[in-house]
Amino acid sequence: MSSDPWGASPWPVWRQNLRDRLAGAHARANARSGFLRKPPGRGRIIWIKAGGTAQSLRLGVELLGAIRQKRHDVRLVLTFERDDEAILAPRLGGMRRVGLGYGPSDRPRTVRRVMERLEPYGLILADALPYPNLLREAAAGGVRCAAYNTDPWPVPVEAAYPRDAVQHAAWTASGRARHLAPAADPASLWAEAQADVTLRTLSGAGETGRLWWWHGPAARWSDWVAAWQSDARFREDRLFVSVCEQAPESSPALPRISEWDRTPLAPGCVVWVDDRRWLAAVASACHAGHLEAADNAVLWQALAGGRPLSVGTGAAAMAGGEVLPLCEASATVLDRWAGYADDPMAARRDGDAGRRRFWEERRGVESVMSEFLQRVFDW
DSSP, X not given: OOOOOOXXXXXXXXXXXXXXXXXXOHHHHHHHTTOOOOOSSSSOEEEEEEOSSHHHHHHHHHHHHHHHHHOSSSEEEEEESOOOHHHHHHHHTTOOSEEEEEOOOOOHHHHHHHHHHHOOSEEEEESOOOOHHHHHHHHHTTOEEEEESOOOOSSOEEEEEOSSHHHXXXXXXXXXXXXXXXXXXXXXXXXXXXXXXXXXXXXXXTTTSOEEEEEEOGGGHHHHHHHHHTOGGGTTOEEEEEESOOSXXXXXXXXXXXXXXXXXXXXXXXXXXXXXXXXXXXXXHSSEEEEEEOOHHHHHHHHHXXXXXXXXXXXXXXXXXXXXXXOOSXXXXXXXXXXXXXXXXXXXXXXXXXXXXHHHHHHHHHHHHHHHHHHHHHO
């Protein structure tokens, strides 16, 4: 679930507002206090409230774009706690009657101020925490509401669109959704389904050389690389490593793929995939991969690559995990990799099973998204 700490408790909100104002971020502090402005023009307002993660922001902006394609008569507002130009800029160019900015807290006075200033006709929570004061105010005001990839609300909602089976079961148990869509993860739509596999040749492995991929927590990469390097079966191979965390302190002390000059990599080389734009190429070119832990976007990109995968405990419970074997020890993963090197038919079979799971999810998302957009069109 999206990280967003600005709920109804006053002290965290006041403290962060003070920090933002001292740093010159007055717009952010004002927004957290509910001083939002309507987009220019006429038409009903549909407010999409995203949370505090990159994935939540991506979902919010994708929903905004899809609604704009379907409806040109409404004004759209997207609020968020995390600002990321790399996500926003490519998807919002040329859009009119759209308001963007940081979102409000859930303090009662703030909520009343936001509702008075925006007067939304519709409210969509996109992978955001279900703030109780906001949702109760929206329900009392007759606002049309939908929950997209959020946990159950404290009040009834017109429609809920859960991300996975766990969220679907929680909504079912709550009984608060008048319409409950099948579980479908929109992150599968963001994966590259047809990635170029030339990375294998560029790396120096050629057509027959072997590439491997490990993804997991920053605290685990060094132990895992040591286990791989000490295994003589992989002495002539190359290993790509990517980590869940994007913070500078989590950076592995390895050659970075973003600085690679495309010269062949030496046998036994380990490369850090520090730019996620390379993950599609790595997932498609590797002989096999292991996801010690992963977010949904990485999981679906890995499955789309069509290569055999295994998962650790940090990824086993996620959507798609039912087709991936659980391997908790590095020795188990390395034995599995060596087996794939000796049995290419088994590698193809397991890779194809993962890719089928990816396409199954993507078709489900397209169906759910179509129903969601029709619902918003009918508002």
